[in-house]
Amino acid sequence: MNNPHQPQHAPLRNNFDAILMEAPGIALTDEVNETKTCPYCKEEIRFEAIKCRHCQSMLRTSQNPGASDGMAIFLAVILGVVGLWYKGQWAAGFAWIGGSILLFIVTGGIGLIFVPFIWIGIIIHAAAAKDRN
Numbered sequence: 001m002n003n004p005h006q007p008q009h010a011p012l013r014n015n016f017d018a019i020l021m022e023a024p025g026i027a028l029t030d031e032v033n034e035t036k037t038c039p040y041c042k043e044e045i046r047f048e049a050i051k052c053r054h055c056q057s058m059l060r061t062s063q064n065p066g067a068s069d070g071m072a073i074f075l076a077v078i079l080g081v082v083g084l085w086y087k088g089q090w091a092a093g094f095a096w097i098g099g100s101i102l103l104f105i106v107t108g109g110i111g112l113i114f115v116p117f118i119w120i121g122i123i124i125h126a127a128a129a130k131d132r133n
Contacts, residue, residue: 069127076126084125088132096122 034047041055051058076083081093100118103111 072126072129073123076123080119080122083122084129087126087129089126089129092125092129096125 035044036047036049037043038045038052038054038057038059040057041052043052043054045052045054045059049059072083072086074083075086081096084090084093084096096118100111100115103114103118
């Protein structure tokens with residue numbers, strides 16, 4: 001006679017299923033090869049994929065979280081354009097340096113009064129920049 005308070009289980013597929021059913025946090029699934037769609041080429045790839053085998057694009061996963069905005073802001077506050085470089089914005093970082101040097105040269109040194117505004121601009125740029133790594 002079945003006890004209504006006892007959970008009902010599906011038939012076991014093999015001897016290991018009984019062991020796995022006792023292990024907390026392990027779910028049994030029939031589908032071993034789950035897939036997802038590559039966001040770049042739209043081809044089907046394995047769910048665990050870090051790199052698409054079709055277009056060779058790197059996929060953002062929990063193992064590959066990318067650059068954090070908080071770290072980029074921290075680096076920009078302390079080291080200026082390094083916050084941009086942290087996010088892979090190499091050209092933007094060098095453009096800020098070049099623009100600052102150009103401002104200093106054109107104004108004959110008076111452009112130094114704009115350094116705090118330039119620094120704030122770099123911080124805002126680092127916070128808003130997309131990760132290119």
